[in-house]
Amino acid sequence: MDHPLPIPQFLHDGDFVSVLKAHGYEIAPRLAEAAAKFQHEMGKGGIATEGTTVLAVKYKDGVLVAGDRRATAGNLVMYERAEKLINIDERSVLAIAGVPAVAFEMARVLEHSFKYYQRSQLQEMSTAGKVRSLSKLLKENLPLTLQGVGMVVPIFATYETGDGKDSGGKVYFYDALGAQFEGVDYAASGSGSLAVRSVLHYLNTWGGKPLAKFNESEIVVAALRLLDTAADSDTATSGYNPKSNIFPIVRVITKEGVREIPESELGRVYKSEV
């Protein structure tokens, strides 16, 4: 006899993705074939929106995460107000580079996975567990990645509370296949990331003091300058757009949680420092 309640009868491990799958949901849907055909017809690059610069830097109080606002498809600017930073829980932010359609879906799965785990298992998922969850999603997305239509290369920034030696800001970056790496001091992703990483390396090594000693206002200035640097050589990255008054998105993650630096503050910094 079928059980009338959709109840996990034996073990309940708090895995939301398996609940989703039990209901017929697919992370990387059977689109791969169709996508390949589409890709073939549209020529390389397709019209999937992508291209961006996002970065995460550890500083004195935690982690700063910043991203530009431009979404491009080939050499088209699709959207100038894209939000590439997604709050996943009270102390975690996902910065996405790659195809937004897939990235936003992944963020949505992650957000619910962490909430689901916490509520069903009555404890919060460990940072390592969270990092691994994203890695698994990226692996599931492999078919789309290999077709070249759904590649996502995210950065996961979080703050580990508690007094252990592991507490503090954490930055993880991934490759498109799902390998995860912990960034020691910083990470950058997207088409403009090369410029950003180079400057970050220079700043961290010869900039007078390491990035980890920067205070909040110093790191905000640095982030805005970095995005501007990336936008200078990468057409897929926008800096501050004074004509339509569009600012990058900058958030800090500290012991208290995620906080967005307001546009008024960014505007002031741009005027005086960038």
Added chain:
Amino acid sequence: MIEEPYRWVEAIANRREYIEDQLRLGSPVVVLNYADGLLLLTVSRETRKVFEIYDRVAFAALGHPADIERMRLVAIDLAHMEGFNRAVADVSLRRLVNFGISPALKTAFEQVFSAPYIVKMLLVELGDDSEQDSIVKLDYDGSFARSEIETKEPFDALAGGNEAQTAMLDYLVEHDGSPRRTLEDALKLAAKTWAVGMDMAEQGQDKTGEATEKREIEPEKVLREYLKMRHVEAAVLDRSRPATGKFRLLDEKEIRAALKDL
């Protein structure tokens, strides 16, 4: 056997009697509104009884711990699927109960050859303001009742037996006072109401012959007696919380501070 209709009715009646017998001495649950939201309170031995279901939905139950756990997981699964497939705002207590848990529970209850769920639940949802809060009591047979929150009675009580439940509701009506009460006052009132219910449940149990004289209940005394062996468990759905999840389990220190002069 139960192919004959009256046998079936008999089987259901027996089932009901068995479940109610099992539930009678369960620790009651009280829900009460306060200035910033809703408070759920019970007194438990070890297992937790008050849980978070979704951003604005909480759950408390009495019954068999394994059945409570199953109901809780069903509610969590349903709520998260809905929140994921549609939007956080589409997760509503009404739909969760009316179309999710209740029909399934009824089906389970009527399958007289399988073990029944021994559980009674109280589900609460925090609205944008106190008038949109909602409280639902859900029974082992799938029947449910929404509390009369629209008629400004922002509280409810759940007990194993009817007498205990009535006694608690009477006590609440009598002592209701301002719904803008502080959390501390709400904790006090809820704890005393719990004691009234638990005492009534115990009284019903050791009825020797005709219970002619009802003894006067002193909630404070009863509560003190119980707290030697058990502890108060309470959680709030707090509108003033900045996070999207409004649920917060109160810590022991906070509860003890509020109840210290009882």
